[in-house]
Amino acid sequence: xxxxxxxxxxxxxxxxxxxxxxxxxxxxxxxxxxxxxxxxxxxxxxxxxxxxxxxxxxxxxxxxxxxxxxxxxxxxxxxxxxxxxxxxxxxxxxxxxxxxxxxxxxxxxxxxxxxxxxxxxxxxxxxxxxxxxxxxxxxxxxxxxxxxxxxxxxxxxxxxxxxxxxxxxxxxxxxxxxxxxxxxxxxxxxxxxxxxxxxxxxxxxxxxxxxxxxxxxxxxxxxxxxxxxxxxxxxxxxxxxxxxxxxxxxxxxxxxxxxxxxxxxxxxxxxxxxxxxxxxxxxxxxxxxxxxxxxxxxxxxxxxxxxxxxxxxxxxxxxxxxxxxxxxxxxx
Numbered sequence: 512x513x514x515x516x517x518x519x520x521x522x523x524x525x526x527x528x529x530x531x532x533x534x535x536x537x538x539x540x541x542x543x544x545x546x547x548x549x550x551x552x553x554x555x556x557x558x559x560x561x562x563x564x565x566x567x568x569x570x571x572x573x574x575x576x577x578x579x580x581x582x583x584x585x586x587x588x589x590x591x592x593x594x595x596x597x598x599x600x601x602x603x604x605x606x607x608x609x610x611x612x613x614x615x616x617x618x619x620x621x622x623x624x625x626x627x628x629x630x631x632x633x634x635x636x637x638x639x640x641x642x643x644x645x646x647x648x649x650x651x652x653x654x655x656x657x658x659x660x661x662x663x664x665x666x667x668x669x670x671x672x673x674x675x676x677x678x679x680x681x682x683x684x685x686x687x688x689x690x691x692x693x694x695x696x697x698x699x700x701x702x703x704x705x706x707x708x709x710x711x712x713x714x715x716x717x718x719x720x721x722x723x724x725x726x727x728x729x730x731x732x733x734x735x736x737x738x739x740x741x742x743x744x745x746x747x748x749x750x751x752x753x754x755x756x757x758x759x760x761x762x763x764x765x766x767x768x769x770x771x772x773x774x775x776x777x778x779x780x781x782x783x784x785x786x787x788x789x790x791x792x793x794x795x796x797x798x799x800x801x802x803x804x805x806x807x808x809x810x811x812x813x814x815x816x817x818x819x820x821x822x823x824x825x826x827x828x829x830x831x832x833x834x835x836x837x838x839x840x841x842x843x
Contacts, residue, residue, distance in 0.1 A: 523821045524800035525551075526586075526738070529807055530559040531569030540807070542576065547809035549581035551816070552824030554800065555676075557586035557615055567602065571609060578610050586678065587611050589645070590619030591635035596644070599635060603648040612649070613676040615711065616641040616702075639698075642677050642705040649675045681710040681737055683724035687758045696731040703735050710737045711802050714753060716762035718792035725797070739793045742804040743811050744769070745782035783811060787818035794819075 527548050532538040548556060556577055560570045570587065577585040587606045589599070606614070618638040635641050653673060679702040682695055689695045699710060710733070715721055721739045728737060744750045747769045754761060765785050772778045790801050801821070803812040816823055 523794050524554045525816060525821060525823075526554045526556065526800070526802045527805045527812060528557045528559065528740075528802065529573065529805055531573050532807070533569075537807070541573065544805070544807055544809045545573075545577055545581065547813070548805065549577070549583045550824060551813060553583055555584040555586045555613055556581075557588060557613075557678075557802075560588040560590060571605065574606065574611050575609050584613050584676070585611050586613035586615055586676070588615045588617060589641060590617045591633065591638065591641050592619035594633045594635060596634045598633075599641065599644055600648050603645055604652060607649060607652045612673055613678070614645050615678045615680075616645060616707070617680055637698075637701075638679055639701045639705040639707075642679065642702055642707050645675060645677055646706040676709060677707050678709040678711050678738075679707040681712045681724070681728070683712050683715045683720040684759060692727070696728055696733070699728060700732055703733055708735055710735055712737065712740045714740060714742050714757045714759055714804075716759065716765065716789070718789055718796060721793050721798065722796040736799040738800050738802045739790075739798050740802045740804060741786050741790055741815070743782045743786040743806075743815055745779045745811060746775075747778075779811065783814050783818055786815045790815065790819040790821070794821075 529541065529544070529548075532541045545556065558570050558573045558577070560567065574585040574587055577583055589602065589606075591599075594602070603614075616638050618641075635644065679699070681699055682689070685692060685695055686698070689698075702710070710728075712721060712724070725737050742753060744753065744765060747766070750762075750766060750769060753759070765781070768781045768785075769778050772781055786803075794801065801819075803815065805812045813823065
């Protein structure tokens with residue numbers, strides 16, 4: 512399990528994020544990716560969920576598949592945007608009914624065309640409120656655990672219920688709508704007080720961004736583990752897109768290296784090496800594990816772990832073939 516203690520060399524926990532497939536072929540490819548990622552022995556695999564329920568069924572299908580076909584804990588993403596209390600409660604119960612007991616609670620972004628202050632959020636105004644709702648619905652769904660008693664057929668032993676793992680987002684370089692660093696830390700502390708058990712950071716490009724933020728959070732009273740979220744960037748187009756979405760500052764060293772490298776295989780290697788060095792630095796600084804954004808591909812993130820010196824289950828090296836520039840989709 513992920514703890515608040517610094518990761519031990521060679522025993523660093525890791526996890527992955529996937530998104531639901533949009534096509535039948537994508538679903539087949541994702542099943543193979545899940546198989547390969549699960550074989551590596553992650554702590555959990557999270558699956559994104561579209562705002563307003565746009566990918567609800569697809570997300571649930573992927574989560575069910577992870578739970579039934581692997582031994583890995585599936586984590587469901589949930590957002591506040593556009594949901595009433597009743598709708599959000601129903602969705603949480605659907606995940607619990609499917610055997611999913613880990614959640615990533617997110618406030619979510621305004622819909623296209625909406626601005627902050629519009630009535631777009633629904634009944635839940637913050638991720639902390641969603642965390643509380645997950646805790647309440649989970650307690651109602653499973654108020655206690657039942658077990659059998661040896662030698663007494665039919666007898667039931669009551670025990671403590673299975674408490675959900677509830678992760679939340681953290682922002683090493685500040686939330687785009689935050690007024691100050693203190694507000695970011697207060698918000699994270701409120702999520703913890705509401706029942707969050709784990710934080711996962713949004714994108715960052717320099718180890719000091721994470722390490723300084725984690726130290727400030729600890730001084731502010733945050734005691735839950737804060738996992739660094741690492742995204743392998745393997746093409747200039749991907750870098751431009753994630754910067755547009757995240758609002759992060761341009762990492763000039765990575766941007767220049769990707770732009771001047773003419774070969775796709777070379778750009779992939781640059782992205783893998785950059786992420787591996789980032790992971791080594793944050794783990795050396797005390798990070799309790801690492802969360803990798805996989806882009807529904809297994810080769811890149813597994814190569815990143817190997818190059819970072821983090822053994823995977825079975826410790827089988829992953830061969831990263833030189834891609835065919837006419838057919839490869841790994842650098843999307």
